[in-house]
Amino acid sequence: MPEELFHKRPTPIQPIYSAVAEKAGVQWLIKRDDLIDPQISGNKWRKLKYNLQCAKEQGYKTLLAFGGAYSNHLYAVAAAGSLFGFETVGIIRGQEITQLSPTLQFAQICHMQLEFWPREEYRLKDKSELFKKIQEHYGSFYMIPEGGSNALAVKGCTEIIQEINIPFDYVSCACGTGGTVAGLIAGLEGKNTCLGIPVLKGGDFLKSDIQELLSQYYLQEDQPVPMFRNWQLETSYHFGGYAKTTTELLSFIHRFEQENNFLIDQVYTAKMLAGVEDLILQGRFKRGDIIISIHTGGLQGRLPQL
Numbered sequence: 001m002p003e004e005l006f007h008k009r010p011t012p013i014q015p016i017y018s019a020v021a022e023k024a025g026v027q028w029l030i031k032r033d034d035l036i037d038p039q040i041s042g043n044k045w046r047k048l049k050y051n052l053q054c055a056k057e058q059g060y061k062t063l064l065a066f067g068g069a070y071s072n073h074l075y076a077v078a079a080a081g082s083l084f085g086f087e088t089v090g091i092i093r094g095q096e097i098t099q100l101s102p103t104l105q106f107a108q109i110c111h112m113q114l115e116f117w118p119r120e121e122y123r124l125k126d127k128s129e130l131f132k133k134i135q136e137h138y139g140s141f142y143m144i145p146e147g148g149s150n151a152l153a154v155k156g157c158t159e160i161i162q163e164i165n166i167p168f169d170y171v172s173c174a175c176g177t178g179g180t181v182a183g184l185i186a187g188l189e190g191k192n193t194c195l196g197i198p199v200l201k202g203g204d205f206l207k208s209d210i211q212e213l214l215s216q217y218y219l220q221e222d223q224p225v226p227m228f229r230n231w232q233l234e235t236s237y238h239f240g241g242y243a244k245t246t247t248e249l250l251s252f253i254h255r256f257e258q259e260n261n262f263l264i265d266q267v268y269t270a271k272m273l274a275g276v277e278d279l280i281l282q283g284r285f286k287r288g289d290i291i292i293s294i295h296t297g298g299l300q301g302r303l304p305q306l
C-alpha cells in the first residue's frame, strides 16, 4: 500500500479570520483535513483508512460502495481503489443519466464499475434483489456502507482529536451520516464539547445514528459503551437541505474565502462554518473560548462558479 497516506503528519491547525469571532473575543481555529489528499480528502480518508487496511488483511480484491451521483464518498473510494490496488464497484442511487456528473466521470477514470439502481432498490441496499445479481457478477467484495460510516470509520476519525496538541474548548464538524462526529466524540473521551452541524433537514434520526455508531465502535474495541454528554447537534444550519444553497450561504462563502486563504465547499464545511459564526454572534461562547472547526474536505464537490 502507498504508506505515505498511512503515516501522514498531523494536518495543520490555523486561525480563522472572522470579525464576528474577534469582536466576541473567541479564538476560532480550523484543522485543515482538506489537505490530507487532493482526491481522498478530509474525513473520507479518515473513514476509509482502517477499512482499507481491514479489506487488505482479509484478502479482498474488490471494494463496493454506495452513493449519489455527487458523492464525495464514492469519489474517495474510486481514488483509494486505484491508489491501493482494489477493484471498485459503485452502486449509484437513481437511473443512469446521459451526462455523467463530474464525480462519476472521475470514478470512471479510476476504473470504478458503476451500477445504477432505482431508488426503491437502492433504499434496500444489500437486501435488494439486485444485490444478489451483483454478488453473482462480482464475486466476493468488501462492502462499505453508505457514506462510509461504520465502526472502523469511527476509529479513523478519533485520530482527528488525537492529533490536536493545543488546548481547546469546542470542536465543530459538519454531519451527514454522523460517522465523523461519532469519531470526534469517541476521541474526546468525555472532555471538551463537540458541536455537530447537520447539513440535512430534519436531523432527528442523527442523534440515535451517532449513538449507534459509537456503540458499534466500542463493541469492536471490546470496551463498555460510555454515555457521553459533551456533544450537541445544531440543527438550524442546513440552509434548505442537503446540497441546497441560499444567497446568504453563497455570500458567506465569498466573504470567508476572501478573508481566509483557502476554499470551502457549499455542501458541508461552509454550512458548518456559517453555523459556528452565527453561534458566536448569538453569544453562545464566552470570551476566551477556543473553538477548533474541522475542514472535512469535499472540495471536489465545490461549485466551480462560486
Ligand SMILES: *Cc1c(COP(=O)(O)O)cnc(C)c1O
Pocket (backbone or CB within 6 Å): 042, 043, 044, 072, 073, 147, 149, 174, 175, 176, 177, 178, 179, 180, 181, 265, 268, 269, 296, 297, 298, 299
Ligand atoms: C461526507 C462528508 C461529511 C459528512 O461526514 P459524515 O461522517 O457522513 O457525517 C462532512 N464533510 C465532508 C466534506 C464530507 O464529504
